[in-house]
Amino acid sequence: MSPSTTASTVPAAPVWRGRKARAVSWALVAVVVVSVLAFGTFAGRGAQSAGERAHALAEEIACPQCAGESVAQSQAPAAVNIYGEIVRQVDAGRTDDEIRSYLANQFGEDILLRPSATGPSALIWVIPVVAAVIAAAALGATFRRWNRTAEVTATDEDKVLVESYLATRHGEGDGR
C-alpha cells in the first residue's frame, strides 16, 4: 500500500486527541519515575531489627583508619569500636540522626559517607538540584525559541519579493 493511499483512507486524528495521548504518555512516565524513586528510597525502611538498623547505620559511616571502606565492611580496630558504639546507642534507644550526629561531632563530618543536609555539606545536595533546575530552564527556553522560529510565516510582501527574485534568476538563466 502506498503512503498516498494510506493518507487518503485513514482520517487524520484530531489534534486534541494527539495532545491527550501525549499528555497521558508523559503522565505515565512521571508515575513510573516517581514510583521507582519512591521504591528505591523507602524500600527496606520498614520494621528493622536493632541489628539491621545498626548495620545499616554502619554502612553510612566511614572507617577512619582505612580508605574507601565503611565501618560495616572494615575489621580495623577503630571501625570495630565504632560499630560497637553504634550497636550500644541503638540498644539505648537513640535515633539514627542522634547516632550520626554523635559520630560526626567526635570524628568530624568526613566520617559520614552520606553528607548531612545542613551546613556547608548541604551544598553537595543543593548544587545538583540547582544545576538540574537551571539545565531544565535552559532547555525549556531553547525549545520555546525553536518553536517561535518555526512559527515565522511569510507575508504577502515576502512572497512578492521571492517571486520577483526567482523571475529575475530565471531571466538570467534564459539569457545565458
Place this chain on the structure above:
Amino acid sequence: MTVDSTSTVADPPPPPGPPAAPPRAAPSHAARWSAIAVGVVLVGLMAVFVAGLGGDSDGPITASPLDGRAAPELAGTGLDGGTVDLTHYRGSWVVVNFFATWCPPCVQEHPELISFSSRHQAAGDAVLLSVVFNDETANVASFFAAQGGTWPVLVDDDGSAAVGWAVTGVPESVLVAPNGIVVGKIKGGVTADALDGIINDLERQADGG
C-alpha cells in the same frame, strides 16, 4: 563545463534582488553572564577546597574535632582494679595515651612515656593516663609488669572511650590542658622531649609570650 550563474550577476539588473537577510537579533548578554556566573561559582568552590586543605597540622600536633572542647568523659576501671577518672587530674596537664601491646610503635614509645612520667611525678604538673585500645587486659598487665610504668591505665573493654576520644589508630595521645580543655592530638609515637616542648609552647602562648 557549466559556469556558476552567480559569476555573471555582476551586471546591474537586480532591482528587487534577493530578500535581505533579516537583521540578526541584538546579541544577548545571557551567555556572557552565564559564563561569568559559572566562573565565579568555580572559583568559589576552589577557594573552599583549598581552604579545607590548609591549616591541618601544627608540628606534631594534629587538628582534631575535639580541640577547644571540654575533654570527653573518661572514667572506669583501671588495670589494677581501682577507679580511673580524668576529672581527678584537673589542674594538671594530662596526656591521654591510647595504646595496645600488639602495636610496635606503642611498645617503642613506652620508655619515652616512662621518662615523661618520671620527670613530672614529683611536681605533679603533668600526668599520663593510658587507655587500653583493643587489647586483652592480661596482656597489658604483663606488659606493664615487664616494661615498667606506674601511671593510671584505664581498661576500655567495649571501645567506647576510644570512640568518644575519636581515636583512629594507636598510638594516639590527646593533650588536655589543666582547665580540662582538649588542646591537641598527636598521632603516632611521642617522645618525652616532644611532649614537654608542646606543653611549654602552649604555656608560653597562654602567658602571652
